[in-house]
Amino acid sequence: MRRMKMASRFDHDVIVIGGGPSGSSFARAAAGNGLDVLVVDKRKEIGVPVRCGEGLGQTEIIKQGLDLPRSCYSSEIVGAKVIAPNGKSVIWKDTEASGWVLERKAFDKWLCELAVDKGAKISSYTRAVGIVRDAKGRPQGVRVSHGGGEPYEITAPLIISAEGMESLMAREMGFKTVHSLYDVDTCYEYEMKPYEHENLLEIYFGNSLAPRGYVWIFPKSDRKANVGIGIGGLVENGRKLGGVMGADPKSLLDEFVKGNEKLKEASTLLEFGGVISVGLPINEFVKDNCMVIGTAAKQVDPIHGGGIGLAMEAGLLAADSAVKAHAKKDFSKLALSEYERRWRAETGPTIENRMKLRKIIEKVSDDDLNHIFNTLTDKDLDQVMRSNFAPSALKVVAKRPQLLAVLRGLM
Amino acid sequence: MITIKHEGCIFCVGCSSVCPANAIEAAGTRMKTYPEKCIDCGLCVRVCPANVICMYKGVKDGKDLPKGAK
Numbered sequence: 001m002r003r004m005k006m007a008s009r010f011d012h013d014v015i016v017i018g019g020g021p022s023g024s025s026f027a028r029a030a031a032g033n034g035l036d037v038l039v040v041d042k043r044k045e046i047g048v049p050v051r052c053g054e055g056l057g058q059t060e061i062i063k064q065g066l067d068l069p070r071s072c073y074s075s076e077i078v079g080a081k082v083i084a085p086n087g088k089s090v091i092w093k094d095t096e097a098s099g100w101v102l103e104r105k106a107f108d109k110w111l112c113e114l115a116v117d118k119g120a121k122i123s124s125y126t127r128a129v130g131i132v133r134d135a136k137g138r139p140q141g142v143r144v145s146h147g148g149g150e151p152y153e154i155t156a157p158l159i160i161s162a163e164g165m166e167s168l169m170a171r172e173m174g175f176k177t178v179h180s181l182y183d184v185d186t187c188y189e190y191e192m193k194p195y196e197h198e199n200l201l202e203i204y205f206g207n208s209l210a211p212r213g214y215v216w217i218f219p220k221s222d223r224k225a226n227v228g229i230g231i232g233g234l235v236e237n238g239r240k241l242g243g244v245m246g247a248d249p250k251s252l253l254d255e256f257v258k259g260n261e262k263l264k265e266a267s268t269l270l271e272f273g274g275v276i277s278v279g280l281p282i283n284e285f286v287k288d289n290c291m292v293i294g295t296a297a298k299q300v301d302p303i304h305g306g307g308i309g310l311a312m313e314a315g316l317l318a319a320d321s322a323v324k325a326h327a328k329k330d331f332s333k334l335a336l337s338e339y340e341r342r343w344r345a346e347t348g349p350t351i352e353n354r355m356k357l358r359k360i361i362e363k364v365s366d367d368d369l370n371h372i373f374n375t376l377t378d379k380d381l382d383q384v385m386r387s388n389f390a391p392s393a394l395k396v397v398a399k400r401p402q403l404l405a406v407l408r409g410l411m
Numbered sequence: 412m413i414t415i416k417h418e419g420c421i422f423c424v425g426c427s428s429v430c431p432a433n434a435i436e437a438a439g440t441r442m443k444t445y446p447e448k449c450i451d452c453g454l455c456v457r458v459c460p461a462n463v464i465c466m467y468k469g470v471k472d473g474k475d476l477p478k479g480a481k
Contacts (some may be wrong), residue, residue, distance in 0.1 A: 042437070051423055148439050165428040168436055179429045186425065186458045233429070233458050244453035244466050273460030275425025 012038045012121075012156040013326055015142050017128045017169050019046050021308050022294025023162030024111035024122075025064070025315030026322075031120035033323040038154065039112070039120060040144055042127035047108030051274040053189065053228055053306075055201055055218050056107075057099040060309030064316065066114075072107040073100035074220040078199045082381065084373035085206035085366040090381045097385070101201075101218045101226065102308075111312075128169045131159065139173055139289045157331045158322055159290045162315070165275060167296040175292050176282055181233035183279025183298070185213055185305055188249040189228030191270040195262060197225060204256070205361075205369055211235045212362045215256050216304075227263060229253040230276060230305065232362070249273065276305035280355055281348070285318075285340040289331045293318045299347070302355040310347065317342050353387040356409055363406050371403075372396050412446035412470045413455060419463040426455035426464060446471055 014030055016023045019041035031037045043049075055077070061068050077100060079093030112122050125147050132141030132153050141155035161170035167177040197219035204215040212232030217225050229249045231237070236245040237252065250273065257263045281298045285291060293299070294311035301307070321339035325331050364372070376384075380392040389410035397404045397411075413435075415426075420442060427435040427442065434448035435455060449471075456464045470476055 049422070164424075166424045166437060168427065168433065171433065178431050181429065181454060181457060184425070184429060184458055186460045188460050236457075244456040246456055246459060246462050246464075248462055249460050250462070272423070273421050273425075274423035275428055275458045275460065277428075 010155045010157055011141070012036045012154065014038070014158045014160060014322060015040065015154060015156040016160040016162055017142065018162035018164060018294075018296070019043075019112050019122055019124070020108060020162060020164055020294065020311065021111055022296075022299075022311035022315040023160065024108070024115045025312040026160055026162060026293060026319045027115035027120035027122070027315075028111070028118050029316050029319035030322050031115060032118040033319070035323060035326055037115070037120040038156070039115065039122045040126040040128055040142065040154075041122065041124050044125045046112050046122070046124055047105040049272065050104040051272055052102075052104050052308075053216060053218055053226055053304075054102040054104050054220075055099065055216075055306065056102050056308050057096065059096055059099075060312060064312055068100065068107075069110060071103070072110050073102050074224070075101045076199060077101060077201055077219070080201040080203060081198075082373075083202060083204045084370050085209065086370040086373070088370065088373045090373060090376055091200065091378050092381045092385055093378075094382060094385075101220050128163075131169060131172050142169070157289060158325070158336075160318065160322075161290065161292045161296050162294050162311075163296045165277060165295055167292070170292045170296050173290045173292075174287060175284065175297075177292070177296055177298070179233075179275075179277055179279065179298075183277060184233040185230040185276050185278050186233055186235075186247045186249050186273070187228055187230040187276055187305075188253050188273040189226055189271065190253070190257070190268040191220070192225055192227050192257075192263060192266040192268055194223040195219070195225040195227075195266055196223060207366050209256060210252060211237070214304075215253070224269070227253070227257065229256065230278075233275070276300070277307070278302050278305045278358065281351065285343065286321075286333055286336045288333045291318050291322070291336055291339060299343070299351075302351065302358045303361070313347065314339075314343060317346075350387065353389075357384075357387075357389065360406060360409060364403070368400070368403055368406075371400050375399060412449045412451070412473070412476075413444055413464050413466045414473075414476070415442055415444065416463040416465075417441050419461050421461045423460060425458045425460065429454045429458050446473065 013035040016039040079097040083089040130143035145151045202217040213230040293314040318339045393410040
């Protein structure tokens with residue numbers, strides 16, 4: 001093994017850019033199959049800063065055969081409660097709806113440690129600043145800077161972009177990862193205490209509350225909660241800054257908190273914001289000698305922007321293709337394309353269904369939303385969450401035929 | 412070009428994720444802008460959750476910023 005490595009003209013078999021859930025899952029699976037994997041992450045400490053609502057369904061972890069340690073989550077979730085503008089709520093409780101509110105900091109680090117246990121190497125505070133190419137322009141390595149120092153080259157025949165939202169190296173490798181305003185939500189979140197909760201994720205809809213988005217309350221341990229808002233990137237709510245109107249989610253979140261009986265006296269322990277992707281995946285995940293996984297490939301849920309589970313899944317699929325390509329010493333687009341084929345077949349349709357639902361949710365008025373929530377039962381919501389829209393849509397339209405035009409796509 | 416009030420920036424890299432011109436990137440612990448690449452589209456201003464980006468249309472050099480801009 002060692003002799004083989006010395007004979008190779010590359011420093012590593014694979015370089016992964018980004019040590020989030022997709023990058024570390026890829027590294028764990030690839031290293032577990034004997035590949036020499038290096039993960040570079042620009043952050044000084046893996047998992048920090050946290051920019052996430054931190055919700056994760058349990059099915060993802062079970063699917064991956066992992067056992068989530070107690071330190072990685074703050075609280076267990078038994079379901080979700082969706083609240084209409086008029087206050088009427090529907091509750092969804094199911095094994096699929098249960099999961100955790102994570103401690104992302106510990107969770108990301110744990111995933112990286114699992115990768116290290118399998119033999120992967122992780123280098124924090126190491127930022128990728130450029131792509132090394134061969135004479136034909138194919139990626140053959142990454143130029144990195146450690147702690148802002150002089151950049152140097154590391155080489156590998158396969159480069160994985162697991163960069164998340166920014167995805168600058170993926171762009172440099174020719175992937176179209178730039179987000180349009182329609183495909184992003186701009187978010188703000190407080191960690192607050194005290195908040196008495198029922199271990200349910202709470203989702204508040206309403207066009208004045210959160211235009212083209214929603215407010216969430218994710219319960220955490222010790223009477224804490226992540227209280228956040230996400231609104232469409234196209235929403236103009238802020239003040240003008242040099243002639244351009246901003247979205248300003250923070251002021252809307254402050255209004256929500258002020259108007260909420262249980263929260264208005266609570267303290268904030270942490271606040272942060274971010275921009276999340278709520279679009280469809282990019283048009284290609286694979287090129288010669290490189291692949292894009294996770295949020296960088298926009299593998300996210302178009303309704304809530306959640307991407308941890310999808311990222312981990314994509315990491316495993318991509319690793320599978322990488323291992324096969326490595327065995328054949330062929331890193332061409334064709335040799336790597338199984339990852340993309342499988343992802344689009346296994347996960348693609350679900351994402352497209354969710355996008356359909358998103359487009360409908362954002363078209364309905366508060367009044368219509370109230371009507372929908374008055375009509376639907378907890379059981380109906382269960383069906384909707386499983387992408388079985390037709391029965392619920394029929395029920396709603398039967399009482400309010402003018403919604404037919406909006407909901408037709410679901411029937 | 413755009414300016415960023417770094418003291419209010421929460422370093423979420425949202426601006427660079429929507430920038431079609433690669434004119435903003437995360438460098439170390441702050442966002443770095445490249446005025447010569449900026450195409451004055453304003454997308455970063457629109458998505459910034461912290462309201463710390465300001466755009467000055469047509470300005471290509473920090474020296475030409477209007478009085479009071481920072």
